[in-house]
Every structure is written in structure tokens, then in C-alpha cells.
Amino acid sequence: MTAHRNDSRSHRWRRAGRTKTLRAFPAMVLLILLTRQAPAAVQVISRATPSLTPASSASSDSFTPVLSVDGRLVAFVSQANNLVTNDHNGVVFDVFVRDLQTGATTLVSVNQAGDSGGDGPSNFPTISGNGRFVAFESRAVNLVTNDFNxxxxxxxxxxTAATTALVSLNRIGTQSASGSSVNPAMTPDGRFVFFESTAPDLV
Structure with missing residues (x-):
């Protein structure tokens, strides 16, 4: 019986030893993989358009960046008026998208004419997984033709299509709902948009 207990203890110890070895091996692989990765480069996203202010950063604050799934596009908010050539609404909050591959910045909260930002602040962007759609909140009334609230x-x-659609429509789809709508979120494919609203006539 004594020999059996000794064998049993020895067996349990060997099993524990094998378990420790197996646990240590993945950790070593992870360490090797981490040390083999190249360090990530840091980029300034809110850069001024060279034709406006060469080699300069934004003229005002930029914040709330969100990335597309592949990391190529960054949507963000900025008060700067030197990021693009068609932003002439002063230091109003606008939504932009920066293409990290091409280095191009696009004004998202653009007015109907396409020659300036909206006439009110725009905030809280969210971007679809493929980077095609950007949902955002805005108090501007000149982004579309049917916003009257x-x-x-x-x-x-x-x-891609360079078009803006009003999401917070009334229940018959003719114009903006009669209350405030905020905090958009989007499914990865850009098909559905979720938001909060005080409007009683959405549904």
C-alpha cells in the first residue's frame, strides 16, 4: 500500500510537471511572436491640407477618432478649418475622414452644395466596417433638403456615392422627426443605424 501511494504521488507530480510544461510553451511562442513584430508607426491624423498650411497640424482641437475594420480610414471630429479646402464655417465642430493609405482627408458633415461644412456642429461619428458609411449627429440644417426641426x-x-441621408426621419419619411436625435451607432455592414431620440413621431 505504501509503494502504491508513493507511485500515485509520483504519478500526480509527473502529470503536473507535464501540465506546467504545456502551459509554458504557448507563453514562449507568444513572446517570440511579439518580439518579431515590427513597432507600429505613429501618425498625425488631423493634418492641415498642404495647400492651406504646409507641414502643419490642425488649427484647432480634434477628437473622438473611430477606425474602419481594416484600419485604413479614421473618422473624427475637429474644430480646425484647415484640414480640407471646402471647410468655411469657422470653428464649428465638423466630422472628417482621413484615409491613412492615400493621406487624403474628406469633410463628411458637408452642406448640400458641397462647398463648406454644415451651419451647425456635427459630432459623434461612427464608421461602417468597410469604411463606406459614416453616421453622425448634427445640429446643422443645411446638410439635406428635408431637415426642418x-x-x-x-x-x-x-x-463612395458622396451623398448624405437623413436617418432620423418622421414615420412617413418626408422630413426630420419633431424631436432631438443623438448618439448614432451602426452595424458593421452599414445597413442599420441605432440612435436615441426624444421625437414622438419616428414610429
């Missing part, structure tokens, strides 16, 4: 609404900008 004078308060915050939710929009989606199609970067």
Missing part, C-alpha cells in the same frame, strides 16, 4: 438629427454619409 432646428435640433440635432442623425445622418449617414455615403463616402
Amino acid at each position: 432646428g435640433t440635432s438629427d442623425v445622418y449617414v454619409r455615403d463616402l
